[in-house]
Amino acid sequence: MSDSSFRFCRAVSEELDPERLQKKFLASLLDLQKVERGSIWVKRGDGYQCVEAAGSQSEKIKGLTVPVDRPSIVGWVIENRKMTVAEAGKDNRHYKDAEIGLTLKSKLILCFPLFLRDGTVYGAIQLIDTSSSGNGLNLDPAYLEPLQQLIDLGSIALSNSLIITDQQLENAKLKETLEAMRGRETIIGKSVAFLKVMKMAEDYARTDFSVLITGESGTGKELLAREIHRLSNRRDKPFLAQNCSAIPDTLLESELFGYEKGAFTGATRDRIGLFEAANAGTLFLDEIGDMPMHLQARMLRFLQSGEVKPIGATTIKNVDVRIISATNKDLRETIKRELFREDLLYRLNVLPLHLPALRERREDIPLLLDHFLNREALKLGIPPKKLSKDAMEYAMGYPWKGNIRELENFAKYISVVVSAEVIRPGDLSIYLVQDQDGMPNVATAVWQDRIAASDGTPPAPPLFDGRSWEELEKAYALYLLEKHRWHITRAAKEAGVNRSTFDARLKRLGISKAQSTKSRG
Ligand SMILES: Nc1ncnc2c1ncn2[C@@H]1O[C@H](COP(=O)(O)OP(=O)(O)OP(=O)(O)O)[C@@H](O)[C@H]1O
Ligand SMILES: [Mg+2]
Secondary structure (H helix, E strand, O other): OHHHHEEEHHHHOOOOHHHHHHHHHHHHHHHHHOOOOOOOEEOOEEEEEEEEEEEEEEEEOOOOOOEOOOHHHHHHHHHOOOOOEEOOOOOOOHHHHHHHHOOOOEEEEEEEEOOOOOEEEEEEEEEEOOOOOOOOOOOOOHHHHHHHHHHHHHHHHHHHHHHHHHHHHHHHHHHOOOOOOOOOOOOOOOOHHHHHHHHHHHHHHHHOOOOOEEEEOOHHHHHHHHHHHHHHOOOOOOEEEEOOOOOHHHHHHHHEEEEEOOOOOOOOOEEEHHHHOOOEEEEEEEEEHOOOOHHHHHHHHHHHHOOOOOEEEEEEOEOOOOOEEEEEHHHHHHHOOOOOHHHHHHHHHOEEEEEEHHHHHHOOOHHHHHHHHHHHHHHOOOOEEEEEEHHHHHHEEEEEOOOHHHHHHHHHHHHOOOOEEOOOHHOOOOOOOOOOOOOOOHHHHHHHHHHHHHHHOOOOOHHHOOHHHHHHHHHHHHHHHOOOOOOHHHHHHHHOHHHHHHHHHHHHHHOOHHHHHHHHH
């Protein structure tokens, strides 16, 4: 059988994919024994499962599990670590239920154990004769011995491919973890409203036209802009972002357009602007509604001609940049107040995209919460927290005025502050408290006590119910620190204590910036 053995070795050694390898392995053995029916079984939990089958009606066998506590030939071979021959229907080890519904019954079954390199048996392979005479299998011991050796070879190839697949899966998981830790954001949602936006984003990504993304703060405008870039054929080129608000006009101008050496005091060297740096890529302009008028005029010129002129330069540069801008303002209103140019709006708003508020797509809340809680758990090295059914119901009914950003902060906060794995409604009340303006946050929770006391009504009990002094103090301290971006003096000032007292409290509560930034990424 040297030629066929060679073909067998070749077939099993060149295949790395376990599924395909199993198929080839079985087919080559059936070919050697010149029978049609065969199957591969592995031990899984409390049964032996058929992972591959060949021959007529093999689909009825593949996936079948034989319970360990029922007699079966595969079970016997796996547990006794020996090859066997059995007459189907007569041998009391035969698991007859497997043959129910098969038109062609098995006659004689030859079954070999599958060994791993370390000598353990992980499964069995069956080669079955279905001919009426039942003499189609070559049972000559001089033939069966080298056959077992070939099966050992195939078995090792199969276990190697399983190890490789496991490693590949592990690598993919590690990569995902690393990306999550590096902050590469995945965009998540399944609501109809969200999917509609994603579909539009995909369509827009295929063009170079300007996109204007509108939506409340924290709805994911920047994330969506990145997604459009990632889906476009500019994906390998830069994606640069600039927030047009909270930056002095002159600085914004030099950031966007760049300058030449000597253009103004302090311009000691040439500096390219974002338009040029983003050449062939995408420039994201956040809070476009806050762009000062004189820059709007320059911006319009760029959109009309694709030309930019750095400050102080005499020559013009041509750049190819796709503009995506975003705003949470009503630009029509801003135009009415003569703070925004209508002609610029037309140029920016060629492809409009509106992101609905989170409360308009509540089906996304559980999905997003799960995602953020898992991410925080990964960063903190703790088991992921889950919301109990009634806590989730509360979270789904909550207004989330700060949208996804608020939900994300809530997940960070709860991961640090609540030590139980299952978050109950009582745990939420410390964070998710709504005041008259619907401004929900820790401060509201803590100050509610004082507000309530000032008008004579007693403080809202659910907030403090079942909560320790330390938990409340920790929540309050973390809130102040987040609010003042870890500027301890400012946080201490708001708390009405001096810095060293505040510092000492943080130490006692075990709060440190390192620990918190670890959780915030
Ligand atoms: N669909 C989503 N899936 C997962 N994370 C999201 C999603 N949308 C937003 N986020 C996350 O929520 C946070 C806020 O998103 P982003 O900064 O894009 O919002 P924004 O609309 O630009 O907010 P602002 O108006 O305040 O600038 C980010 O951390 C972002 O990663
Ligand atoms: Mg933004």
